[in-house]
Amino acid sequence: MPDSLSRDEVAHLADLARIDLTDAELDHLAPQLSVILDSVASIRGVAGDDVPPTSHALPLTNVFRDDVVRPSLTPAEALSGAPEEDQQRFSVPRILGDEQ
Amino acid sequence: MTTTAHDSVELVDFDAVLAAYDPALGLEVHVELNTATKMFCGCPATFGGEPNSHVCPTCLGLPGAMPVVNGKAVESAIRIGLALNCEIAEWCRFARKNYFYPDMPKNFQTSQYDEPICFDGWMDVDVDGETFRVEIERAHMEEDTGKSTHVGGATGRIHGADHSLVDYNRAGIPLIEIVTRPILGAGEKAPAVARAYVAQLRDLIVALGVSEARMDQGNLRADVNLSLAPKGSGTLGTRTETKNVNSFRSVERAVRYEMQRHAAVLDAGRSILQETRHWHEDTGITTSGREKSDAEDYRYFPEPDLVPVAPSREWVEELRATLPENPTEKRARLQSEWGFSDLEMRDTVGAGALGLVEETIALGAAPQAARKWWLGELARRANDAGQELTALGVTPADVAAVQGLVDDGTLNDKLARQVFDGLFAGEGTPAEIVAARGLAIVSDDGALSAAVDEAIAANPDVADKIRDGKHAAAGALIGAVMKSMRGQADAGKVRELILAKLS
């Protein structure tokens, strides 16, 4: 697995992350990212297979809430930040892809 | 041999498909739970409501908001898993499925990835008398997305739309996704198996009480996966996934169509494109959606805002005790208990009389007696009146009471039918009718004996024959006695008396 990223790989990551990067940014970012990845690669092999991963610092489990209705926002509150709205709905530009 | 369908898509004759290929089926069914609130917040899960009136910071994905798991949804997930004979995870987590789409407020869906709460189950599916065991790979919890309406295009569909309007009321509604393992060996029955699976899964979900599970309302959704492999090869072909399948009928038709379409592609020496397709019920075809091979990298990782779900084995057993009996298992159990033949059972179910017969037996009637009345006398009357059995106005309690009177010797079959006449005429309870119409079998031995003597005296030739040993001739005398007793005698007893007196 490469620790340095090519410009194309950075472009692919930017696409996955939905960020338009200019050519200049791509040129600028690729080496910076490579340097960072290189340094973080130092942890490879540090923890053996027998070490379990920590996804939560606390040993909590089974935190549930009761199936009881709580107050919602008003539609006005919900839409208060909307860049565009219409008929009490969020108006968004035309969508190209399909749902998944 | 190919036939050409609309849009110049080629299809192979269904029989020809089966001659050359083995189909493999997979079904992904999403069940929308009927909880009062959403999966991760307390917003109402009720349908309807003005747009964006059932949202809060959490289900709207506002910066800073956090999810909290709906315990009732977990309970429903476990019950579904148990009903599908699944293992229930001892410890599992939620995971983020990351992708961008405007109806997803966080641009990730909180779901479960490699740690589903239920796994390794099965469901026996009945298809025209044959049983297919469908293996269930997993059932897991996830949340639904908001809904967009597409504005400005010709069809109201997404393609060609100018912009979209998004309502997040449904964002966060709890869903259980049930995924089968590849269903193999269904052959020509593949379309029927797919349909039967979805229909019977639906029955199961409804019996559990966890969802309305109506495909036409979108609270039961099915995605159909299909691939073909050369007959006997034992391999799996490239599969397509078909969405927008909104009825049981569509499930069957979509499977059939895809089988025919795949075969045409493969016959022509081309490869199946691994993609998601869209079913059109009106035209009966699938169209290409999104190429699945260039699938998004979902970058799954455990949801850090939620802690693991670790259902105790005690809780799981408590929930197991709440499961309703599986319909197929129930039928098998009843048939065995009642001693019905397969045909008798099938006829009972087919007549819609299963529940009625069950209740009648529960009230004391023997199984065969219950069946005899409901499928015989009462079915005939229902037919004549053009009514459903349940609409006749005769209850299982009535039938059990009448049979009880036959059992204790008060009535015989013929008299019982007269009691039913009285029931239809609204004359009261069976006991009241017997009394009012004087239908009870005469129990006075003296009167019976006298009637027998009378009959013997009135028919000396018949009496002689009987004395000579021709007992079959007793029938005429029995008839005479029954007539004079107006049917209110036990024919068997009458015969005994005759023979005793003439021997």
Next chain:
Amino acid sequence: MSAHLPEVLTRSAADLADDLASGATTSVALTRASLDRIAAVDGAVHAFLHVDAEGALAQAAAADERRAAGQPASALDGVPIAVKDVLATRGLPTTCGSKILEGWVPPYDATVVAKLREAGLPILGKTNMDEFAMGSSTEHSAYGPTHNPWDLTRIPGGSGGGSAAAVAAFEAPLALGTDTGGSIRQPGAVTGTVGTKPTYGGVSRYGLVAMANSLDQVGPVTRTVLDAALLHELIGGHDPLDSTSIAQPLPGLVDAARQGATGDMSGVRIGVITELGGDGWQAGVQERFRESLDLLVGAGADVVEVSCPSFVHALATYYLVMPAEASSNLAKFDAMRYGLRVLPEGVASPSAEEVMKATRAAGFGDEVKRRIMIGTYALSSGYYDAYYGQAQKVRTLISRDFAAAFESVDVLVSPTAPTTAFPIGEKVDDPLAMYLNDLATIPANLAGVPGISVPSGLASEDGLPAGFQILAPALADDRCYRVGAALESLLVEQWGGPLLAQAPALPSEGASA
């Protein structure tokens, strides 16, 4: 020197609370004094992104009414506070230091903000920060950096430089910050203030715009250890809206601070973390650290060296876990529901996808983009096991090192940061150099244990503040306050007054000091 400043600005929050209770002052007076001070110096300091004078004064007036009626809402009722702009405040803009949220006004309050309101603390405004909490200098704010009150050409630390500077510049007696890798503690160290990162789960994160959910915590930013304990107790506790918040109440933090202030450290076992010191650590910082240790020993503590070998991997681990979680958390900023919407140039009828890309390109700064890329990469199929998966395992090793260490000591200590405040602009183009500022603070976030930074003095090279970090086992936040208060009282005695009294005067613009 702050000696010339009116006491109303320099007194501790605890003392101000007493003044309010006794009637020696009013909340309106305190709030007005803070607002005047902000008007005078914040042009130079730039600690605040938004000041809500009207709202704060109205809240202050309400506090005074409650006090007059003999019904204060809490011990701190009426003491003004500043809030880091990463916390949702209903009715007040919440930008997270980013252009992508410019002008966004949340329709809801973070739980900790609701607690402040319930307790009656007037909210002065929102403080500056590195964009989405990504940084150690507040230079990555989209709205310009905050300047260290000790030397305006230098950074105040980050990401919570605004809160720390506000408190250090006497613009507010209290502030809230958040700490994911040191964003409360490191600014505390370089500005001569006190900052605590609570035990993970000890304070609700509901309403905290997440950077790294498994590491983030809200905490107090103050001038004294007792003030931090008071504020920590106020904001802490279980929140049903935060599934990761712990159910147990915190053991008496204020009591621990008071007890510690008596200066008796007998029986306390202190472990010095071997790996957090030595080469690359500024000599003056280490000097002040050792002197502080000596004081604690003098007060009865036992000190031993403790090795936590996996700590050398903490930075790498952090810079995998944090960007991964952040890359997912920041996906919601897509121009559809709130925040910035930018249309791509030269595109006639842009699609939603195109608008998302253009908006995120325009709305996110360089550091945020870098971390999103790293995070996306670390989570990618094919790379997950090697990067994110590995990092989560090293976290386990780090937790184990802490657990092992705490078997033989009560607290672990280190200098809070390797250096004092560096000049603005010096490291901003060198990401790796910037990340090194978090060396000492990161391990606590990875393990979820609590940590406090207490001023340890001024480094001899540059006369700038350094911090002394005290770490305790999870749920033992009280130990941080006990030892922190002890050290503070010993040092204050040595200095003849609080360290901030030695801070240079700030240029004020027109308004009287």
